[in-house]
Amino acid sequence: MISIKHKVTPLMVLFLISSSQMGVGVLGFQSIINKYAGYDAWIALIVAGLCVSVVIWIMYQLLKHDEKGDIVAIHQFTYGKWLGNFLTLLFTVYLLLMATVVLRTYVEIIQVWMFPHLKVWAFLMLLIPLIYYTISDQFRTVVGVCFLGVVYPFLLNLTLLYPLKHADITHILPMMNHSITEIMQSSTLAVLNFMGVSALLVFYPYIRDAGKSQKYAHYGNLYTTVIYVAVCLTTYVFYNQNELKEVIWPALGLWKIIEFPFMERFEYVGIATLFFMILPNVVLFMWAATRLVHRTFGFQHKRVAAVLLGILYIASVISMGREGVNILNDSAGKIGLVFLFIYIPVLLIINFIRRKVRKNVS
Amino acid sequence: MNKKAPQKKAQRDFDKLLKTLKNKDGFIHYHHEHNQDTMHLGYLKTAVDPEKLEKYILPRVQEYIYNDLNELDQFIPFTKTELTNDASEIPEKLVKGFTFIYMGNASPSYLLIPLPLDEKRNVSIPEIEFSVVGPKEAFVEDIDTNLNLIRKRLAIPELNIKKLKVGTITKTEVAVLSIDGIADEENVNTAVQRIKNVDIDQVIDSSFIQQTIADNQNSPFPQLLDTERPDRVAAVLAEGKIVISVDGSPHALIAPTTLIEFFSAFEDYFLNWMTASAFRLIRLVAVFFSILITPLYVAVMTHHFEIIPQAMLITLVHSRMQVPFPPLLEALILEFTIELLREAGARLPTKIGQTIGIVGGIVIGTAAVEAGMTSNVLLIVVALAALGSFTTPVYKMSNTIRLIRFPLLIVAGVYGMIGLAIAIAYIMVHLLRLRSLGRPFFAPIFPFRLQDFKDALIRLPFNMQNKRPFQVRPSKVKRPIDKEQNK
Numbered sequence: 001m002i003s004i005k006h007k008v009t010p011l012m013v014l015f016l017i018s019s020s021q022m023g024v025g026v027l028g029f030q031s032i033i034n035k036y037a038g039y040d041a042w043i044a045l046i047v048a049g050l051c052v053s054v055v056i057w058i059m060y061q062l063l064k065h066d067e068k069g070d071i072v073a074i075h076q077f078t079y080g081k082w083l084g085n086f087l088t089l090l091f092t093v094y095l096l097l098m099a100t101v102v103l104r105t106y107v108e109i110i111q112v113w114m115f116p117h118l119k120v121w122a123f124l125m126l127l128i129p130l131i132y133y134t135i136s137d138q139f140r141t142v143v144g145v146c147f148l149g150v151v152y153p154f155l156l157n158l159t160l161l162y163p164l165k166h167a168d169i170t171h172i173l174p175m176m177n178h179s180i181t182e183i184m185q186s187s188t189l190a191v192l193n194f195m196g197v198s199a200l201l202v203f204y205p206y207i208r209d210a211g212k213s214q215k216y217a218h219y220g221n222l223y224t225t226v227i228y229v230a231v232c233l234t235t236y237v238f239y240n241q242n243e244l245k246e247v248i249w250p251a252l253g254l255w256k257i258i259e260f261p262f263m264e265r266f267e268y269v270g271i272a273t274l275f276f277m278i279l280p281n282v283v284l285f286m287w288a289a290t291r292l293v294h295r296t297f298g299f300q301h302k303r304v305a306a307v308l309l310g311i312l313y314i315a316s317v318i319s320m321g322r323e324g325v326n327i328l329n330d331s332a333g334k335i336g337l338v339f340l341f342i343y344i345p346v347l348l349i350i351n352f353i354r355r356k357v358r359k360n361v362s
Numbered sequence: 363m364n365k366k367a368p369q370k371k372a373q374r375d376f377d378k379l380l381k382t383l384k385n386k387d388g389f390i391h392y393h394h395e396h397n398q399d400t401m402h403l404g405y406l407k408t409a410v411d412p413e414k415l416e417k418y419i420l421p422r423v424q425e426y427i428y429n430d431l432n433e434l435d436q437f438i439p440f441t442k443t444e445l446t447n448d449a450s451e452i453p454e455k456l457v458k459g460f461t462f463i464y465m466g467n468a469s470p471s472y473l474l475i476p477l478p479l480d481e482k483r484n485v486s487i488p489e490i491e492f493s494v495v496g497p498k499e500a501f502v503e504d505i506d507t508n509l510n511l512i513r514k515r516l517a518i519p520e521l522n523i524k525k526l527k528v529g530t531i532t533k534t535e536v537a538v539l540s541i542d543g544i545a546d547e548e549n550v551n552t553a554v555q556r557i558k559n560v561d562i563d564q565v566i567d568s569s570f571i572q573q574t575i576a577d578n579q580n581s582p583f584p585q586l587l588d589t590e591r592p593d594r595v596a597a598v599l600a601e602g603k604i605v606i607s608v609d610g611s612p613h614a615l616i617a618p619t620t621l622i623e624f625f626s627a628f629e630d631y632f633l634n635w636m637t638a639s640a641f642r643l644i645r646l647v648a649v650f651f652s653i654l655i656t657p658l659y660v661a662v663m664t665h666h667f668e669i670i671p672q673a674m675l676i677t678l679v680h681s682r683m684q685v686p687f688p689p690l691l692e693a694l695i696l697e698f699t700i701e702l703l704r705e706a707g708a709r710l711p712t713k714i715g716q717t718i719g720i721v722g723g724i725v726i727g728t729a730a731v732e733a734g735m736t737s738n739v740l741l742i743v744v745a746l747a748a749l750g751s752f753t754t755p756v757y758k759m760s761n762t763i764r765l766i767r768f769p770l771l772i773v774a775g776v777y778g779m780i781g782l783a784i785a786i787a788y789i790m791v792h793l794l795r796l797r798s799l800g801r802p803f804f805a806p807i808f809p810f811r812l813q814d815f816k817d818a819l820i821r822l823p824f825n826m827q828n829k830r831p832f833q834v835r836p837s838k839v840k841r842p843i844d845k846e847q848n849k
Binding site for chain 2: 008009011110114115123126127130133134137140141143144145147148259260261262263264265268269271272273275276279
């Protein structure tokens with residue numbers, strides 16, 4: 001049982017959800033999701049946001065029966081101890097994969113834009129202890145990082161106004177020129193940027209009045225969607241579709257044209273500021289993974305954190321180059337899609353049946 | 363015969379005591395005959411106030427209108443006198459400034475009169491937390507004077523003072539102050555418990571307590587606010603905070619505190635809220651500026667000179683043209699010089715200290731630039747950063763700010779902006795983890811408390827501050843204290 005002292009207010013769910021979703025994807029999703037829906041892909045973001053809202057609802061349906069319950073308890077209840085723990089372990093691996101994807105993609109951006117000769121292993125030596133320092137303490141520290149990870153980079157949203165000077169609205173006209181199928185296909189790609197919500201299954205017991213926090217989870221998801229759509233629209237009116245095919249990180253291009261009397265090439269500042277959005281991602285996933293192992297096997301939290309960070313370190317160092325990062329991204333996207341939209345609903349159904357059976361027996 | 367035995371033993375004890383005391387430096391011993399007995403009076407010259415002794419004690423003793431010590435006790439105009447039979451207690455009491463009287467067979471016990479010599483400074487004006495307007499009193503080294511200064515401002519029965527003794531050798535008196543019904547019981551208990559647990563042999567100043575009861579002793583950040591202003595102490599007590607006063611220290615400690623409180627000068631409350639808020643914001647900007655500007659310069663000049671617009675680049679390149687060092691080394695040398703100046707200025711007497719400022723600031727600065735050791739621009743940057751760190755009202759915090767600049771500088775030199783971001787994240791996480799008396803140090807930013815922001819980054823007018831800060835978990839949230847009390 002988690003004491004009330006260690007719990008956080010329901011409002012914090014808003015920050016936890018949106019900081020777990022937003023991250024490194026903001027820089028590049030615009031040129032990925034337009035694969036099918038073209039310049040209408042921003043609608044796909046709204047669709048994806050709505051679908052994720054439904055998933056959040058499903059998660060709350062799963063979790064609300066037990067204030068203490070998290071995914072470990074649900075798995076054990078639904079599948080029994082052995083199978084349940086095994087599935088939890090798979091989920092842990094998935095969280096680790098997500099953390100690796102985020103971290104590795106960010107390092108990739110740094111390598112391409114700032115330091116081509118960056119030694120990944122040396123750079124991570126600086127970063128991994130920071131993550132350990134954050135997750136080895138109480139959950140509140142993690143929440144604090146998530147909170148600041150939403151509040152502080154909020155100013156970056158203002159940078160979207162600058163490129164509008166060069167905007168051409170005809171780039172996104174006529175609207176709704178793509179079929180529903182194309183938009184749906186694009187939204188499957190867009191979902192990758194919303195996948196952080198799965199951490200909710202782990203931190204749920206740490207929320208005060210957890211049952212009442214559902215609306216904040218939806219608000220958090222809404223905030224993410226709004227920001228994504230704003231970023232996406234700004235990108236699409238700035239670039240035309242042919243240009244978009246060539247650039248990997250369109251947002252960096254948007255920043256590049258920002259000029260102040262004392263500063264040019266804003267993307268250097270932007271990438272540095274983006275670190276405060278990346279950190280909550282990695283920290284939250286790593287904390288969740290640590291917590292799961294701790295809950296399942298009862299090992300000491302700090303030791304688990306150290307071991308998992310060791311795995312993260314090795315995984316990030318060996319996944320070399322742009323191809324490696326792409327493979328990581330794609331596989332994480334596919335696994336996440338299956339996890340959120342197939343596994344979670346199925347889990348809800350099995351859990352429902354299981355509970356009915358239990359009730360009848362007793 | 364039997365009746366005489368205890369008296370004989372007492373006499374033996376006394377003779378033994380006298381023998382040991384005679385070897386002590388400054389022990390003074392009078393004796394004269396009185397009613398067939400010998401009357402003894404002894405004290406330590408350095409510990410006793412001679413004026414009190416001559417004025418109040420000696421005349422009374424010589425009047426001979428008493429038969430035993432109990433009667434004598436009635437004539438002596440001091441409370442807190444003690445009667446004891448135990449001779450072994452005497453040496454300890456003498457050191458504390460007591461005078462003993464022994465009357466021999468008539469009454470085989472000792473009368474102890476406290477006549478301690480009080481050497482203390484007068485209450486003077488605050489020097490570290492000086493304010494142009496407002497009260498001009500500051501604490502002194504004597505705890506009773508300090509408590510009196512606080513009591514004068516908070517003359518209410520609810521003012522609760524718990525006294526403890528800390529330090530195995532010094533046995534320093536430590537007082538924990540709080541206002542009943544406003545301060546949180548748990549805070550008071552935590553403070554008292556932690557002070558009780560302090561296990562060091564000497565407590566010379568409140569800083570000793572500040573460091574030993576801190577939540578995280580391996581943090582560069584002070585976690586208890588120290589102040590020399592009784593008015594500030596009275597104000598925070600009324601807010602529901604706890605104050606720790608230590609004998610021998612002119613600084614009282616305030617807890618629980620927050621990071622932002624370290625950047626609020628008490629003068630902020632004497633000015634109108636708009637000016638006060640503006641000054642506070644200037645101070646906060648100055649701190650950020652002070653921490654970040656030199657590392658930013660190093661990061662940009664080393665790794666990202668693309669950031670600088672062309673017009674500015676010319677100025678920068680021109681000023682750096684003759685400098686043989688990389689920016690990191692250049693900045694480290696200059697920062698080190700500034701620290702050298704500050705340290706030299708702080709260690710020297712005030713009058714010479716000013717000279718050091720001129721020598722260092724003007725002579726070395728100009729010469730360094732002319733010799734091509736550093737660039738003009740960096741000199742400006744470093745000097746401004748130093749200036750920024752001096753705007754922090756609490757001296758200990760301004761030290762911290764100057765200290766954390768150095769790791770930032772090095773990381774910025776190695777990994778540029780990204781390194782800087784990571785280093786800031788380290789500080790951020792550290793602040794998130796930090797507690798002051800068990801309460802979050804980074805509040806009201808996180809945990810986010812909108813309510814407490816009215817006296818954080820800015821200070822809103824008093825009539826809007828109708829609630830006590832949530833940070834301290836006050837028992838009574840609403841201000842002012844309920845009216846029944848004022849009846």
